Amino acid sequence: MTHGLTDAQFLNMVASFLGPYYLVLALMNGVAALYLWQSGTAKTWYNIRAGEQTFPFTSAIVWLLLGFIFVILAPLAWSGHGAWMPSLPESVREAINRSTGPVVYSVGTVVLLSILFFCRRFFVQPTVAWIVWNLMLLLLGLSMPDRDFYEIIAKPDNVPIVMLVLLLAYFTWLATYRAVINDDRIARGEAPLEALDNEKVLVWPDLVYTELICMIGLTAFLIFWAIALPAPLEEPASSVKTPNPSKAPWYFLGLQEMLVYFDPWMAGVVLPSMIVVGLMAIPYIDFNKAGNGYYTINQRKFAYVIFQFGFLVMWVTLIVLGTLLRGPNWNFFGPYEFWDSHKVEALNNVNLSQIFWEQWLDRPLPAKPEMAFVPAYLPSWLHWLQPVGQFFGVVFGREILGTLLVLFYFIALPPIMALTVFRKYYQRMGLIRFMLMANLMLFMASLPIKMVLRWVFNLKYIIAIPEYFLNF
Template sequence: MTHGLTDAQFIDKVASFLWPYYIVLALMNGVAALYLWRTGQMKTWFSLPVPGSGKSVPISNVVAWVVAAVGFVLLAAFAGNSNVSWMPSMPLSWQEAINQASGPVMYSLGTTVGLIVLFIFRRFFVTPAIAWTIWNLMLLFLGLSMTDRDFFEIIAKPDNVPIVMLVLLLSFFTWLATYRAVINDDRMDRGEPPLEKLDNEKVLVWPDLVYTELICMIALTAFLIFWAIALPAPLEEPASSVKTPNPSKAPWYFLGLQEMLVYFDPWMAGIVLPVTVVIGLMAIPYLDFNREGNGYYTIKQRKFSYIVFQFGFLEMWITLIVLGTLLRGPNWNFFGPYEQWDAHKVEALANVNLSEWFWRDLLGKSLPTAPAGSNLPTQIGFIGLREWLGIALVLGYFIALPPIMALTVFRRYYQKMGFIRFMLMANLLLLMASLPIKMVLRWVVQLKYLIAIPEFFLNF
């Protein structure tokens, strides 16, 4: 995309995108300030004293967004200058720090901790002023990072544009749902009905709904036509048996599955886990015994369901898609977002199976192996002896843990759901938890498989 361009030519190309980008952000903040002022939602945050006058100047949300709009206009002016020294860019020290913190451990740990913090302090983060500030910082981060050639190569690739849109749209709609849920929880604590029950006016399908859908359809069609014209189709040259793309990535909606292949065998990551996800989604109406929280946004009344869904969808699916898009490069190695994708980068792999660790490292013995020419029962017996520890751990995980869960933290769920429904839910949860557990084991102790039976292509 930028191969063959000099630094000056690259900056010119980026500048043609950045100055309209910053102008749009300035208009966005200007419209927000105008909306707050016209609707009477202006709030004073603090006051700045004027030296020598004994007076103070109130700083409101309207003033803050006007200042933000002016700041983005200045950034647009600098970006349109096409001068490297004037171009607003992410500081190199920040780029290095982000690259260093972009490993699989820090990425997964950071996103998990971030989701936990957002959930615990959701009342603070859904405040419109705080959410709008975070939104501006996200867009500013994107703009400042686009001047890096390696970051631009990833983000501006037509294949990856939907990922950027996915992150921004999910951020907005997650905030919107959480914001309304917090309001509804407060209203119900006061004995008031949720917001959705206040809007009970009857609306006719024809013409109200049909006209709205028609307008949306036309607008979306126009947007797709513009997208098709503005961005070249991500078509590659004809396939060749002597030239394999590196990295060879699945479509963005399958990148989560491709990331799972790093930690699980293909039969597990490509068949069992996807089928389990579908079965789990189908089973939700039959497992759900909570009659509250239907038809309106709430967290307090469905806290367990909310946490499980958000963790499963955002942390175990969306973050894997972003990881596979931005941080996985040639040979499926990890690269920072500002790091050049070097196809010759080599990372030592020292992953070991649990059976190898137990027999060789712990006991100092060779792995039990069936004599040559042994029949099938004998081979299975030696395999069972070799993999007994992994088999015991996996069976204990799926057989022993559900009863323990039923007697302890999930006692109330077991009483309401009964044996069959609870066991199904417990095993679905344990299967979902097996992915982060396996990822942690790979990173911490370099464990490859708990059960390794290559004789029958069965590994877990």
């Protein structure tokens, strides 16, 4: 996209976007200041004394000042001059690249979401949310002058992903904001917000007119989008020249990322099937009927945490990882790092059986058992026992440690959960529903467990039986 452009040409191209971008941010904060001032909802942060008079320094003034700052940044960015264009210092970008890695990314997202959950009453405050929103957009603007960052973000088929992430952040905040308000109202014995506006409207004309207006607006938006951004069409497919990296559509990048940690049959068949089965089973295993028709967290904490972890951590973050941080040869790159196709990371991935036999016991890996001889006097239909016996010889011989760990994880751990942490859930759900829920949870948790094991210990498979296409 920017190949063949000099630094001056690249900066001029970026300046044509950043100038209007900062003006939009200035207008956004100006409108927010005007709204707070006219509605009288501006909060006084502190009072300024000038003699005998006191002037309140309100949040409306803060957003107005922030808008002026963006107004100042707009012409500097529009100039296209490298010395004047606002950008992140190179030392900061290098520090981010060095500190960013798969472990930091995955663990960091879990920690961040945990902080947002436990401190949700602080982060749902409109003032705090507005500050975070401005910081996100400012960081995006300061990162655009970096050529490597721009190459990734401004790619036509990646622009919608960035917009989806920003929209997802907003609507997640909005739902949490309403849930916190409802939880406070319910604690005071009041009805939730949704119960205050339960007036029924007709499908025709109210709903149909609204849908028609939205359809016209969306069509106009897509027309301007098609004019502004060229279609991300590449050259015709060729078997002798494949893209590097070769990526699936964005909505399948989570599955493609799973292929790094699981066998293809597991990542492409078993786990997606478990996702579908789990979604179908939710109405049958959910015993908590509270929270239907209104936002709440306190009444549905368990369901809320499981959904947010499964959707945000195990799906959205994997899509972002595969789209923006996975480069040539499926290597991990920092957000400001050049996607070098010659980058090779030597990964000595080993199986658990190799660690157990060769490193811990200092013994060679046991060979695959030979086919047992079946006496001639036995009927021929018993010959199927030969491969079965050989299979179990591998499972409980060479792969004995991995087999025991997997059996403990999926068979012994659910009863332990029922007797300890999830005892109340087991008593209310019963055996069948609880076992179904527990195994679905364990399958979901197996992905982050395998990710950490791969990144920290270079562990490829816990059970590795390629002879029978069984790897886990």
